[in-house]
Amino acid sequence: MSNTPICDFVKEYARKKPLRFHMPGHKGRKILGCEPLDLTEIEGADSLFEASGIIAESERNASALFGCPTFYSTEGSSLCVRAMLYLASTRGRGKTVLAARNVHKSFLYAAALLDFDVRWLYPDDGSYLSNAFSPHSVAAALDGAEEKPCCVFLTSPDYLGGVCDVKEIARVCHERGVLLLVDCAHGAYLRFPAQASVFPTDLGADLVCSSAHKTLPVLTGGAYLHIGNGVKEEFRPRAKDALALFASTSPSYLILQSLDAANARLKTLGSKWAPFCLDLFSVSNRLHAAGYGILAPARFTDGTMTGKTDPEKDLCAADYGKLTVKPKSRGYTGDELAAILEDRAIYPEFHDPDHIVFMTSPLNGKKDLKALERALLSIPCRAPIRESAPPLPRPERVMSxxxxxxxxxxxxxxxxxxxxxxxxxxxxxxxxxxxxxxxxxxxxxxxxxxxxxxxxxxxxxxxxxxxxx
Ligand SMILES: Cc1ncc(COP(=O)(O)O)c(C=O)c1O
CATH class of the missing domain: 3.90.105.10 (Molybdopterin biosynthesis moea protein, domain 2)
Structure with a gap:
């Protein structure tokens, strides 16, 4: 069995300098440079949604890495979210979903397309981006629901690096016969290293999406649909049809090669996350000592990190790849700080008045972290900004x-x-x-x-x- 069957096939095809009388229209002529490796479902290239050859083999490799049935999307987690809700709806247990209020808009589009009735779960701490939902609040919402939802839908990790107690929430859901769906778009790397996985399928979630492209070395668009082992007999046979229902019939072979190559890369990269997160935590500690508020990596009250500080023992869930800084304590809004950093060619993932979020990975390495730390510490301190975010509205629902x-x-x-x-x-x-x-x-x-x-x-x-x- 090859480690990278899709890459191997395409490389061999390109080596032959073929006469291309098939799509795509660029005919392999270089414009961006990647065109010779871009192709379509020619003989031997398999077909994403009827996979039985090289794509099926590559997906088996990904499934082995993630420890559960795993399927490729070349259209991001957005496609997988639609497939997950569709699969949940096919059980014949209604189409009501209890969803965390901090959903990404792809969830709303999926709910609209599938005509789901959405009931909202408000976070315990009141921030619109937060996934601070206790298992107790999920249980109370399920028990108090007028119509029993067929599934609970959570985003974990959230945009700020918060992680739900997926294990306990899965137990709460399963006791009540409800599926747990987790949008783990930001957390594909939580599976690594496998012996210390805090990936949602390892904590009992049933259907999970993760955007490989957001945190793993994969081209934009590459993502996975994962099926929890507890429901694999039920959903594995229908996963491809669920994805195909909403997807383009022309998946990108560049993205498929990238997902394929990641399988090989993750065998070594996977073990680098734990030491890297300790470096990141040291940086966050020094920023904290200099007066920056730090939301992630999350810390215990004694100042130690929650998360994979020891990959052999510590299975505590946390998003340990995000550095989320709250700069108002140093006199800047997140937007102001981002503008200053962007002037120095340092680009964060996200900023708003209260936060600035840096997404990191071992591929950044110590050097990038050092440069970021130096830049942040060089910005002069100002008087703290006291204005805080307005409370989350609890609006009237007028229509679905x-x-x-x-x-x-x-x-x-x-x-x-x-x-x-x-x-x-x-x-x-x-x-x-x-x-x-x-x-x-x-x-x-x-x-x-x-x-x-x-x-x-x-x-x-x-x-x-x-x-x-
Ligand atoms: C929480 C969350 N879910 C889903 C998505 C959609 O993922 P993708 O861009 O891979 O389609 C995003 C994208 O940013 C996201 O942040």
């Missing part, structure tokens, strides 16, 4: 996500939309986590949040509604 998204709409300045119903999530990437959900009424608190987070325009449902058009 689907009804709102399928209604005629108009875009208006956010400040003029009090009383109107939100049409689409109206947030861009990153973080693409909506402040308010489609179908909810915009109140004063929501307008305050839009203003605080710089959302200037929103799409609202047109008042005369679809039936009167």
């Amino acid at each position: 996500v689907r009804e709102a998204l399928f209604s005629p709409s108009e875009r208006l300045p956010a400040s003029e939309c009090r009383g109107r119903v939100l049409h689409d999530p109206s947030v861009s990437c990153p973080p693409a986590v909506p402040v308010l959900m489609c179908g909810e009424r915009i109140d004063g608190q929501a307008i305050e949040c839009f203003e605080y987070y710089g959302v200037k325009e929103v799409a609202v449902v047109r008042e005369f509604g679809i039936r009167n058009l």
